[in-house]
Amino acid sequence: MTSFLRKNKGVTAVIGSARNDFVFNTMRTLGKDGANVYAVAKQDRLESFREQGFKAYGFSGAISWLNLSVLKSLCQIAPDRIVVVVGDQFIHFNVFRALNIWMKTGLLKKTSVFTSYSFAPGQLEPWDVGRVGPKKQAAPAGKQEGSMNFHLIAAVWGKQYTDLFLNVNLPNLLTPGNLEAISSKADCVLKVYTTSDDAETIANHRFFKEAGCLMKTEIITMDYLFRTRGYSVPTSILLMTQCHRSAVRSASGQNTALIFLSPDTVISEKALERVCNVVYSGKRVIMVVGLSVSKEAFLSEFIKRFHNADGHFPAPSRPIVELALKCLHPMTNSCFINNNRFTSAPSNLFWRVNGEGFVARSLYMHPLMIYPRNSSAVPFGAIDTDYLQSACPDYSDYYVVTDSDDIALFELSDDKKGFDFIQEGRFNLFRFADFIKRKGNDIHYKLLREKILFHQQDLTLKWKDVEKASDKIINKALVLKNFAGITRRFTA
Incomplete structure (x- = not known):
């Protein structure tokens, strides 16, 4: 890092959109050898930066291209490079969108933009600012030549998740409709990234x-990522992103589709067979809403219901949905639109259909499979954030699982996970519009328009009324997000 700055003299502006300690660590690393580094942070955070001995410029409000106080601070610094600190799984699209617009319109001098991760403040990753601009990238026409390959990617480390991967996730996949089915239809490699x-x-x-015995397997050790213990959830997600990035790069140019598995999930029977069929129909991305369930409540009953003589867990869609609906995680429950303790990170909204299931609307879905149009694209944030738009920018390439009968995916989470996101108070439309503006891009907004149905029995007429109710909320939010600076006044 310091050699980079020695070779590239000039001024560095660090945008503090992450937690203070993450930004401090980045600035200390960048400031070695006397490099000229300035922070750009909200006014109410300036004093803490100055107490640490950092030079800092302030701005008011939230970062957006309409916020001229942010632009003014950057113009005063006149940086030769800009570093955006990523502290959690969310890529702050509002920051990159603002930089893109200001540079394209000449309001801000064109310069290199980098990301710095909280777990590795000395590691800068170049960011292509134009990727988040208003114009869509054209997808190349025609099908790629050559045989079809699948890389099944699992990033897993630590005893808890290794045990789940080996004793729950893998035996759930080792069924006729999953690993057996996909290995019979394509060349497959199971790649495990671990310590x-x-x-x-x-x-x-x-x-x-x-x-x-079904496919080639590889174990890739990534010890340089795992130098410390006791990772927070956001840091663990960023470490997983680094594993995913390595997997994406290794598959580049090989006419390969990537299937992203998580060690703490279970999936319905015939899900991977369905993935294979969808890819052969011409789709490039398969998106599925993965619901969090209480591991404590779900796992013992799952094993009891679905364990077979081979030790595997084939789980048909409706029975596994029925079980999941009885064991929803507190985070999942906090996303229901009428809950009195609503989530502060509303990437999902849920509407109950009395006794039958619920309708979901999701800004972020799990990309179960990505067959990149742009093979040079790599993820910067979690796999469901920036990578979708850079790898497959054309939404016609997307297949969204809108019915749990098709594919059902569940994450097994400790009850305490995400507790800090659950707060007193109900859903606020203006706060939701502000959230999706800051955390989403064009692909996410299209995903949000999809109605996802989780049900344990045949659909009845009452589902249509609930779907219409969800449409009203989502349509209003997608309009209001365009006035984020104004709507923020109503979020208190």
Whole structure:
């Protein structure tokens, strides 16, 4: 890092959109050897920066291209490079969108933009600012030549998640409609990104060896990522992103579709067979809403209901949805539109259909499969944030799972996970519009228009009324997000 700055003399502006300590660590690293580094932060955070001995310029309000106080601070600094600190799983699209517009219109001098991650403040990643601009990138025409390949990607480390991967996730996948089906239709490689400590446990496990009888398997150790213990949830997600980035790069140019598996999830029977069929129909991305369930309540009943003689867990869609609806995680419950303790990070909104299930609207969905149009694209944030738009910018390439009968995916989470996001108070339309403006891009807004149905029995007429109610909220929010500076006044 310091060699980079020595070779590239000039002024660096660090935009403090992450937590203070993350930004401090980045500035200390960038400031070694006397490099000229300035912070750009909200007015109410300036004093803490100055107490640490950092030079800082302030702005008021939230970052958007309409916020001239942010632009003024950057113009006063006149940076030769800009670094945006990423502190959690969310890419702050509002920051990059503002930089893109200001540079394109000549309001801000064109300069290099980088991201810096909270877990590795000395690591700068170049950001293509134009990716988040208002114009859509054209997708290349025609199909790629050559045989079809699938890389099934799992990033897993630590005893808790390694145990879940080996004893729940893998036996759930080792069924006729999942790994067996996809391995019979395409060339597949199961790639596990992990630590040296966990690699031996994985390699010697019965179910991993069974997977090796169906397809090629690889274990890739990434010890340089895992130098410390006790990761926070946001840092763990960023570490997973680094594993995903390595997987994306290794598949580049190989006519390969990537299937992103999570070690703490279970999926319905025939899901991967469905993935294969959708890809062969011409789609490039498969998006599915992954619901969080209480691991404590769900897991023992899941094993009891779906365990077969081979030790596997084939789980048909409706029975697994029925179980999940009884074991929803507190985070999931906080996303219901009428809940009195609503989430402060509303990437999902849910509407109950009395006794039958619920309708979901989601800004972020899990990309179960991505077959990139742009093979040079790599993820910067979590795999469901910036990578979608850069890898597959044309929404006609997307297949969204809108019915749990098609594919159902559930994440097994400890009850305490995400507790800090659950707050007293009900859903606020203006706050939601502000959230999606800051956290979303064009692909996310299209995903938000999709109505996702989770049900344990045949659909009745009452579902249509609930779908219409969800349309009213989403349509209003998508309009209001264009006036984020005004709507922010109504979020208190």
